[in-house]
Amino acid sequence: MGAIVAGAGLSASAQENAEVENRRLDTITVTSTKREQTLQDVPVAVSVVSEDAIEKAQIMDINDLQTLVPSLAFQQSQNSSNTTFSIRGFGNGANNVGIEPSVGVFIDGVYRSRAAAQISDLPNLQRVEVLRGPQSTLFGKNASAGVISIVTREPQFESQGSVEGTVGNYNSVRLRGDVTGPLSETVAFSLAANMNTRDGYGENLVTGSKLNDRDRWGVRGELLFVPNDDLKIRLIADYDEIDELCCISGNLVNGPTAGAIAVSGGQLVPEDPFSYDTFVNFDPTNELENSGISLQVDYDLGFANLTSISAQRSSEDLSNIDGDFTSTSLLGQNIVFRDIDTFTQELRLTSTATDSKVDWMVGAYYFDETVDSANDLTFGDGFRPFLDAVTGGGAALAGLEGFVGVPAGTLGAAGQGMSDVFLQDNTAWSVFGTLDIHLSDRLTATVGINYTEDEKDAIGEALSTDVLSGLDLVQLGYTATLASLLQQNGVNISDPTSVGPFIQNNPAVYAQLQQAAVGVAQGAQNPFGVLAPIQFVPPFLNYPNAIESGSTSDSDTSYTLRLAYDVSDNINVYGSYATGFKSSSWNLSRNSLPFAEDYTPSSTIVDPVTQQVVFQAVSSPITDAGLNLPNLTTGTRFAGPEEAEVFELGVKAKFENFAINLAVFDQTIEGFQSNVFIGAGFALSNAGKQSSEGIEFDATWRPTEALTLTFAGTFLDPIYDSFPNSPSGDLSGTRPSGIPKTNTSLNGNYDFEFAGMDAFVRADWARTSDSPWADDPNTDTAVRAAGYKRSSDVVSASFGFVTDNDIAITLWARNLLDEQYNMIAFPTTVQTGSFNGWPNQPRTYGISVRKNF
Structure with missing residues (x-):
């Protein structure tokens, strides 16, 4: 009997141990410090989106990540490539090709310098790491606000692959496929392709075209050479295209100029951006081409690993929008073309000793980029009638024409405007190093340093054919x-x-x-002074010239100081101080001024x-x-460098079925590069100082083997400590626009059996609190008075199962409850008192079928 009881006890204990093991959280590996470490061990504020979450939540591109990472946000404006990513409320880079983003995006270790090269659909995602706060010590280019590091799957020496097809509302069709396997005992390959098409969810009531569609595809090929245990070579080549009609701008407030639009024969959609209808004379187009090749070599020298990453990338971006957002042809063509060619080279040496009191890394980074940008802006045939209407009936313009002796109708005539060309050469290099000094078995001190030099040479030439703007009133x-x-x-x-x-x-x-x-x-x-506000494109002073050199040369030393302590095998704490840097950004636009x-x-x-x-x-x-x-x-020819610093305290705890990461920080950027739309163009300037104190956390709990819950949040107190020279006056002491004080996300995944098949159901909820619409208080007041909110609650869900023959079927919906909010609000072009906005995407849903082989 005793043996039976003892056996039963052992059986119960084994069962209990098995249940605990099944509830154990997965170990997540990250490379955010350019060493392979677990998420628990790395003393850095980093969020990781796993391959499993990417698949189940239907994450298709980098924009979708914000529903899972509260500290990350994106805003998209007039076309696909005008996308801005921000971390902890810091981010810029849209609407001026001269502004490099403050959030650095790296794909397989290769820097993508502009949004146009970042937004494509990405196949074979393995994980995405979002590093929060300045990362300039280890990342060689413009990471003053943070880094998004995207890691894709390497080729495998075991033959495998998958094909996936998706159909959804708005006639959505997505196709993806990949295959990998050996070419020999030492060489493996992978090939992936993707296509994503969808009708637009909005309509241009003038042309009848559907807007905000999807039409993009890409291919990616890789070779992996592993001739021996010490050497690994990875060669990647990719190409993708985007050809879309984007983006819809909705009318938020139709101001006093609405009558002038009507007099000019135009139409305006009523103040309802979520009708997704618009009246514009021609469809907004955006065509992107991206291509690149990279070579990564990893060699084990015995005492250290040598890594070399070489990359050449090219990006072309062609867009054309009706910039007045009405069916009156106030503005004709607004064609923008950008061509960016980038070469990067990174070398680093990383120690590999496992029993050393000091772990070290040294490296160097080189960056060489050329930017070509051209813009043709013309007036339409409705521009002159509009000018006549807003200046009191046309007598002022007619009188001026008579006075200066030009034919009637010359001022504001269709076809006039401005053509500009900008060129920029950017060369930068940096050297960096880190030391992890193990003061004891549990206490580690880290010192990191990066020295950078960055030189830019810019040329700006523009020709204004606007007769009115050329007159000295x-x-x-x-x-x-x-x-x-x-x-x-x-x-x-x-x-x-x-x-x-x-x-x-x-x-x-x-x-x-x-x-x-x-x-x-x-x-x-002045009898002609009333016409000064409509001199939209005055003559441009080309540069370089006798006074303006067209060159900037920046240098900086960034560093990191950190103490990390293992309280126990389950709890780690750290405290750190880090600085960051982003070089000067040239104003490569017609709004560039001395x-x-x-x-x-x-x-x-x-x-x-x-x-x-x-x-x-x-x-x-x-x-x-x-x-x-x-x-x-x-105004500004360029915005000076950004210099960031952050004080941070963090704790990371991981137990059998529960983990939590918490960070408290005080982060500032001096010289934040602000680029604000002011109605007839953008104003680039440096904010004196912008800061944000905050708390971040993310927690994962697996109460049962089947259920996993994740809760994350970011709580910020952002402020312009000093911004006396903003386009809207002194903003010192005010809250920056577009930065919510609270971002939270709740995700739940439940695995179960469905008709004898493995199945799951997943739900994602992301909440964003309210924030100012614009730095300009007049814009914020007007849009709020019209009743528009900036807060949002977005719910997405998916349900999937895998059949006996290994076919995975997933039903999914993004923005399931069809939440409506505007991402941005701005003063409407040349229409004083009117305001437009960029509405969010409505509910989308579909079914995906995937076959692994």
Whole structure:
């Protein structure tokens, strides 16, 4: 009997141990410190999205990740390539090809420098690591806010593959396939391809086209050489295309210019962005081509691993949008073309000793990139009627045309506009190193350093054919005022026989008239001053020139200091201080303007009768060099570097079926590169200081073998500590736009048997709290008054099972409850008082069928 009882006890204990083992959380491997470590052991704030989560949550591209990683956010505006990623509220890079993102994106260790090269659908995803906070010590280029590191599966020496097809609403069709296997005992290959098509969920009511569609495809091939245990060589080549009609802009507020649109024969959609309907004269197009090749070599030297990653990438981006967002042809074509070629080379040496008191890494990074950008902006045939309507019926423009002697209808005529070309060469290099000093079995001190030099040479040339914007209204106002004053004295300014004797006989009186005319011309009484706000594209001062070199040269030393302590085998804590850096960003757009220290806006006024200079333009380097142009103003040629720092305390705990990671931080960026739309263009500037204190956590609990729950959150207190020179005035002490104070996500996955088959059901909920619509308080006030919210609750779900013949079937829905919110709000182009926004994607759903072999 005792043996039976003992045996029963052992059986119960074994069963209990088996249940505990089945509930044990998986070990997650990361390479965020460029060493292979477990997520639990790495003392860095990093979120990991696993291959299993990617498949079950139907993560197709980098944009979808924000539903699983609360610290990560993205915003998309007028086309697919104008996408901005942010981490902890810090991020930029859209709407100006000269601005490199503050969040660095690396795919298999290769830097993707612009959003156009980051947003494609990616096959064979293994995991995605999101590193939060400055990462400049280890990553060689522009990681002042964080890093998104995407890791794909290597070729395998066992033959295998898969094919997957998906159909969904809006006639969605997705096809994916991959195959891998050996070519010999030392060489393996993989080949993957994907296609993603879908009708648009919006409609252009002018052309009848469906907008915000999907039409993209890509191929990727790899070779893996493993000639011996010490050497591994991985060669990757990829190519992808995007050809889409994107993106819809909805009317949030139709302001006082709506009547002028109607007078011009145009139509506006009522203030309902979620009708997904729009009136535009032509469809917004976006065509992207990306290609690249990379070679990674890993060699075990015995005492260390040598890694070399070489890559050459090319990206082309062609877009055209109706920038006035109405069916009135205010603006005609707005064609933008960008061509970016990038070469990168990284070398690093990583120690491999397992019993050493010091682990070390040293490396070097080289970056060489050329950027070509061109933009053609033209006025449409509705532009002049619109100008007539907003200036009081056309008398002002007609009067000016008569005064300057140009044919009626010249000012604001269709076909006028601006063409610009910008070129940039960027060369950067850095050296870096880290030391992990094991002070005891449980305490490790880390010191990391990175020295970077970054040089950029830029050329900007633009030609404005806008006759109105080329007119010096101050000079014309002087001439008109002087003529009026002379006429009051019985003198006709156009009659030399009348004006000459008057000046000769009354020099003092004429001098008084001149000074009076100068005062009127430079003030609010200028008879043509009402036209100044519609001089949208004045002449452009090309650079480099005698004053502006067109070059920047930056250098920086970034470093990391960290202490990590293993409280127990299950709990680790760390404290760190790190700095980050992003180099200067050139304003490669028609809104590029001289700095205030180089130019003081003013006009030289010449008396049309005597040819005497009656007012000399204010002295400045550009004026003194003879480079002054009519209506030239000041702004920025480039934004200076960003310098980031973060203080962080973290704890990581992992038990049998529960894990939690927690970080408390105080992060700042000095010189944050802000690029704000102001109605007729973008204004690039450096914020003095932007900071964010916050708490982040992510927790995973497996209460049973079948159920896994994940809860994550980010809680921020963002502020502009100093931003006195913003386009909207002094924003110091205000909250930056688009940064919610709270982001949370809850994910649940339940595995079970369904009709004798392995099955799962998964749900994902992501909540984003409210945030300011724009840094400009007038925009935020107007949009809020119209009742629009920026908070959102997005729920997605999926259900899947695997048949006996290894066919996986998944039914899925993203934004299941059809939550509606706008991603961005902005002042409508050339329509004062009106505001537009970019609405989110509505509910999508479908079924995916996958066969593994």
